[in-house]
Amino acid sequence: MTFSNPGAGLAQAVEFLRAQDREIATGVGLTFEMLTGDLGEANYSSARVGLLDFRRRAEMLQRNLIEAGLLRPLWRRWIDVQALAGAIPPEALADHLAVRFVPPGWAWVDPKNEVEADVAAIAAGLKSREEVVAGRGRDIDELDEERARDRAQNIKGESHE
Template sequence: DFPGQVRGVSWFAPAILRLAEHDEWHGAQLVRQKVGALLTGFIVTPDGSMPFGGEVSQGALIAGMEPGTLLPLLPGQDVRTTTPPAIAQEANDFGRITLHEIAAALGLPYEVLTGDLASVNYSSIRAGLVEWRRRVEMTQHNVIVFQALRPIWRRWAMIESLQGRLAARPQELLPVRWITPKQQWVDPAKDVQAEIEAINAGLMSRREAVAARGMDVGALDAEIAADKARETRLGLAFTAPAKVPPAAAPAIPVTEEGA
């Protein structure tokens, strides 16, 4: 309700009713399937004899209905049962719609919540993941970093500096930059090319692109320089394969008549 509050409404509050209903639906469908699997046969003998041993009550054998059970009956007795219907497509659609509502209430893509990728394509999964990753980054920086990591770092820097294990003063240690883990791309080739074009057009800096990968640009430049120095010292040369231009179509000679 306000910035900095410690306790509040659970993130599951918008979905708690749908979660309970989905659990009840799942249990009801499971019982329905179990009842539908109760294939029981009945044996009627002319003289009323019991071909199987067991507990008998009023001339009838007492037994539970289980898949594959054969129950003897007295002559003239009949059993009528209802045939439980199979799970219809409407029931599956209801469960899927409920999961969509739960995912929307939790701010999660349906595919992330369920792992069901049957009805997605490249564009839909990319759009859904981009929006979801924005929410993840917001939670990382506004909740995890702000409420957990910063107080831990501030306390550690203060204790280490006051006890003399670090030469720097506390105020010199407090400024810190938190870099979140790199998010995997849906199509790395297109995303990298888009970054290169954005850097060349001046729309983003190389430092920003490197930081988005979860790395420090200074450490990356030092690694690249060290790799090049080692390659030069060892006489190694690594070059990217040259792109072969597409073959030109053969020229068709044109005669004066054809012209």
């Protein structure tokens, strides 16, 4: 008669499960750390590279699936229905169809360096303010309106002192 030894082979089981998690993560386009939340073997550089790669993939899916496949056709249909109902005059149709979709922004990993890099990219002409602001999940027109209000409040505040 042979009895089992339940503790034997546990180390191999853990490594086997980690290997399975790595394969699953690869298959769904995530890093192992994102899938499992296990940062035990990650360092700053490898985690950042994985995060940037994931963000590029997620942004592509947002643009191609959500925006192009759902939001733009839905918006176009809604504007067409409103135009047929007479709620939008024909001369304003093009303005209503020229919509800008701004996906949610990403949390900063290293805020100081990321802002400095964006400022440098804008100064070098490699990025526009609009691109940087949209990357933060904001609409540039709304941001500019907020900044104008801030400047107006600062001017009012200075005149009272």
